[in-house]
Every structure is written in C-alpha cells, then in structure tokens.
Amino acid sequence: MPIVEGMQWYAARDFASFATPGHRRGSGTHPDLIDLFGAKAWSLDIPVSGGATDVHFIEDVVEQAEALGADAWGADHCHYLVNGSSAGNLAFFLAHLNPGDRVIISRDIHKSLMTALIHTGVQPIYVAPQLHAELDFGIGIDPAQVERAIAANPDARLIALVSPSYSGVSSDLEAIAEVAHRHGVPVYVDEAWGPHFHFHPGLPVSAMAAGIDGAVTSTHKALAAFTQSAVLNVQGSMINNPRLKTTVGMSQTTSPAAYILASIDAVRSQMVLHGREMLERTLEMARAARERIRTIPGITIVDGETLGVARYDPTKFVIDVATMGITGFEAEHALRNRFHINPEASDLVSIVCFFTVGDSQATIDRLVSALETMARENRGKPPIQTTLRSSGSIVRPGIQVMTPRDAFFARSLPLPLAEAAGKVSADLVIPYPPGIPVIAPGDVIEQHKLDYLAAGVAHGFYISGAVDPELRTIQVVAD
Numbered sequence: 028m029p030i031v032e033g034m035q036w037y038a039a040r041d042f043a044s045f046a047t048p049g050h051r052r053g054s055g056t057h058p059d060l061i062d063l064f065g066a067k068a069w070s071l072d073i074p075v076s077g078g079a080t081d082v083h084f085i086e087d088v089v090e091q092a093e094a095l096g097a098d099a100w101g102a103d104h105c106h107y108l109v110n111g112s113s114a115g116n117l118a119f120f121l122a123h124l125n126p127g128d129r130v131i132i133s134r135d136i137h138k139s140l141m142t143a144l145i146h147t148g149v150q151p152i153y154v155a156p157q158l159h160a161e162l163d164f165g166i167g168i169d170p171a172q173v174e175r176a177i178a179a180n181p182d183a184r185l186i187a188l189v190s191p192s193y194s195g196v197s198s199d200l201e202a203i204a205e206v207a208h209r210h211g212v213p214v215y216v217d218e219a220w221g222p223h224f225h226f227h228p229g230l231p232v233s234a235m236a237a238g239i240d241g242a243v244t245s246t247h248k249a250l251a252a253f254t255q256s257a258v259l260n261v262q263g264s265m266i267n268n269p270r271l272k273t274t275v276g277m278s279q280t281t282s283p284a285a286y287i288l289a290s291i292d293a294v295r296s297q298m299v300l301h302g303r304e305m306l307e308r309t310l311e312m313a314r315a316a317r318e319r320i321r322t323i324p325g326i327t328i329v330d331g332e333t334l335g336v337a338r339y340d341p342t343k344f345v346i347d348v349a350t351m352g353i354t355g356f357e358a359e360h361a362l363r364n365r366f367h368i369n370p371e372a373s374d375l376v377s378i379v380c381f382f383t384v385g386d387s388q389a390t391i392d393r394l395v396s397a398l399e400t401m402a403r404e405n406r407g408k409p410p411i412q413t414t415l416r417s418s419g420s421i422v423r424p425g426i427q428v429m430t431p432r433d434a435f436f437a438r439s440l441p442l443p444l445a446e447a448a449g450k451v452s453a454d455l456v457i458p459y460p461p462g463i464p465v466i467a468p469g470d471v472i473e474q475h476k477l478d479y480l481a482a483g484v485a486h487g488f489y490i491s492g493a494v495d496p497e498l499r500t501i502q503v504v505a506d
C-alpha cells in the first residue's frame with residue numbers, strides 16, 4: 028500500500044512544517060475539533076506533496092498506487108480522485124470531447140454529468156432508459172437503442188451512460204461496448220455505485236470487465252474508503268490517457284488530502300486480497316434480509332426478480348412503503364428520528380438502503396425490525412396512489428432546443444412555475460437524492476414535470492441545482 032506506507036513514513040518523523048495545512052498537525056486546531064476527531068487524525072492530515080509522497084526523498088507513491096489500482100480494477104490506467112466520481116465525470120469529458128461534439132448519453136445522468144455537459148459545451152443526444160411501466164422503474168439502456176442512436180448520429184464521439192442506476196439496475200455493458208466499438212465509438216460509464224462489482228462474481232459485470240473504455244467509480248459509496256474518494260479507470264486505445272491525467276488535475280483541488288488517497292490505496296488492497304470473501308458475507312446477509320423484508324405485510328421490495336432483469340446489484344434495497352400508506356419521505360423521517368437509522372434516500376414511493384462490507388447482522392436486524400414496527404403501526408392504512416419515482420418516467424427526455432451550456436449561459440429570468448410550461452429552461456432542477464435532473468438547461472419545460480416537482484417539494488424534496496430551491500420560480504431562457 029504505497030500511499031499508506033508514505034503516510035506511515037511521514038508520521039514516524041518529527042517534521043516542523045511551514046507548509047500547508049496551517050493547523051500544523053493539530054497544534055493550532057480548536058480543542059473541540061481535537062476532541063471530535065482525536066489528535067491522531069489531525070496529526071495525519073498531511074499533504075500529498077511534501078508529505079505522504081515527497082519526490083526528494085522517496086518514489087512517487089501515488090503513481091505506484093495508481094498502477095496497483097489499474098491492476099485491481101482490470102484497467103490500463105487508474106486515476107485516484109479526491110473530489111468523488113463528480114470530478115472523474117468532468118475530467119473524462121474534458122479529456123475526450125470538444126465543444127459542439129455530439130454525445131449519445133442516457134437521460135438518467137447524475138448532476139455531475141449534466142455539469143460536465145455544461146462545462147464542455149457538447150451536444151447531448153439523450154436516450155431514455157427502458158422503463159418497467161407498471162413500477163415506473165428505469166431498467167437500463169438497451170444496446171439496440173445505442174445502435175439506433177449511432178445510426179442517426181454517425182458523428183457521435185462518445186456513448187455515455189450511468190450503470191448501475193441509482194436503484195441498482197445495470198445495463199448490458201458488454202453488448203453496448205460491442206455495438207459502439209463496431210462503429211468506432213468509445214463508451215464511458217458512470218459506475219459511481221459499482222466499485223465492488225469487480226471483486227465478486229455474484230455482482231453485475233464491472234465496466235472494465237465488460238470492455239468499456241472509461242469508467243468512474245466511487246470507492247466511498249459501496250466500499251470502505253473515505254468520503255470523496257473515487258477512481259477513474261480507462262483501457263484500450265481510444266482514450267488519450269496523458270490528456271486525461273491533465274484534465275483530472277484540472278477537475279479537482281490542487282491540495283489533495285493524503286488520507287483520502289490512502290483510503291483508496293487500502294480499499295484496493297483489501298478488495299484484491301479479501302474482497303471475494305468479504306463481499307460473500309455481505310451478499311449472504313443481503314439475501315437473508317431480503318427474504319425477511321419480503322414477508323413484512325404492506326412492504327414491497329423492488330429488485331431484479333420483481334423487475335425481471337438479470338443485471339441487478341443485490342446489495343441495493345429499494346423498499347416500497349407507499350403500499351402501507353406512507354410516503355418514502357415519511358418513512359425516512361421516522362427511520363432517522365425514531366430508530367436512528369439512516370436510509371440512503373427516499374422519494375414519494377420508496378426508501379433506498381444499501382449494504383456494504385461494513386454492515387453487520389446487528390445493524391441489518393435494526394433495519395428489518397424498524398420496518399416491521401412501522402408496518403404494524405400502519406396496518407389498515409390505504410396505500411398511497413402514486414408510482415411516480417424520482418428515477419422513472421419523470422426523467423425521460425422531452426424536447427431539447429439548446430445545448431445545456433448555451434441555455435445555462437443564456438440571458439435568463441425567473442418565472443413562476445404556473446407560467447413556465449413551454450419555455451426553455453436555463454435551470455437545473457434536481458431532486459436530491461438521487462440527483463438526476465428532472466429539468467435540464469436547454470429542455471422545453473413540460474407541465475407534468477412541473478406538477479411532479481411541485482408535489483415533491485410539498486412532500487419535502489430537497490431540490491439541488493435550481494436558482495430557487497423552494498421552486499417558487501424557475502429560471503427560463505429570455506426570449
């Protein structure tokens with residue numbers, strides 16, 4: 028573990044530092060923060076350059092660690108990130124695309140990919156994930172859709188998609204790579220939710236194993252690294268890796284925290300040496316929990332089996348609670364405030380939880396028994412009649428008349444929601460989580476999306492991206 032060892036090397040020496048960070052290994056830190064984190068954590072908040080790796084004294088440990096990362100995730104090159112998958116999405120787009128290029132891209136993208144569209148000024152050709160109509164659930168991008176989109180846009184320079192989706196559904200990446208490569212187009216996958224896929228055969232195939240050219244994945248999400256950590260992997264000859272290295276540097280802080288990088292280094296080693304057995308245990312606990320939750324009256328789990336899809340991450344739990352007469356928001360509120368349980372997300376219909384190598388039978392039992400209590404207390408309540416999920420039909424593409432960049436930078440004005448339908452949005456309107464833009468800059472605003480957002484805000488949606496997060500108004504392109 029080169030970075031971990033670099034930190035150990037530095038920690039063992041008594042440096043008097045006159046460089047960043049200014050807290051001087053905790054000497055200047057507020058005592059409450061020393062209490063909160065412990066003196067050791069402060070003493071190890073050291074920089075990468077001149078700290079964990081110092082080219083004057085030792086080898087470049089980050090480069091060594093990234094080479095090991097490439098081996099671990101089956102890539103040719105791996106870039107360790109300290110600004111999450113968000114930075115990787117931006118870096119990849121900046122490296123591979125030029126303003127005006129056409130990109131075939133799934134519409135269920137995360138805010139950070141929409142941001143990359145704005146930064147790069149490319150022309151998105153949106154494709155909609157297929158839908159399970161009854162459950163209003165995105166079930167991935169069909170390779171045939173990609174084939175059709177390439178036929179209609181033969182000059183497209185990239186296929187980009189999110190897989191797995193926030194709800195755990197993976198697309199058929201092998202088939203998508205085959206279609207795209209047959210036409211000479213590379214594929215980029217936002218695999219933020221799949222950092223563990225490469226390390227257990229019971230999980231969907233990882234982007235690198237499927238032959239995808241570039242993929243970012245958040246080691247802080249489904250693996251045990253620090254918040255903000257992620258890796259950007261590339262392989263093959265279609266991506267210019269030296270340029271990517273430059274744009275990775277442009278997309279993140281110039282003062283990366285060594286402890287974040289060290290946590291990627293350690294997770295990489297942990298997964299290579301013990302990933303299979305650790306994930307086996309997680310998968311077994313997930314299987315048993317799923318069986319128990321399925322028997323709770325009034326609660327439904329939506330997963331690969333319910334959706335009829337083969338590629339599903341069984342560590343993801345989309346738990347429908349509207350069937351027992353409460354919204355996902357109400358369930359999340361109760362779980363958090365009464366039971367001190369943190370779900371990952373909620374919407375009108377469901378809550379989303381996920382299990383990792385850090386979970387134990389005890390924490391999982393707490394979740395299952397809280398759900399049992401809530402189901403008992405709500406017995407007899409009529410179900411809430413909504414199936415509108417934050418990542419289903421509501422994020423289907425409508426009509427785009429401008430690129431996200433042109434609309435974002437256009438002269439714009441705030442309009443009350445009641446007057447906004449039919450106008451061109453200059454705003455990003457993103458219920459968070461899952462962070463998928465319902466309205467993107469350049470979209471013609473549709474009434475049914477406004478109705479959905481207004482209902483969501485009334486129920487407690489947190490809106491990100493929009494100039495007015497209370498959504499009294501929406502920013503539209505001035506005529």
Ligand SMILES: Cc1ncc(COP(=O)(O)O)c(C=O)c1O
Nearest residue numbers: 110111112113137189217219245
């Ligand atoms: C699909 C997807 N991509 C990218 C991101 C951003 O990841 P990060 O928080 O690591 O920047 C998220 C965050 O939730 C996400 O859901």
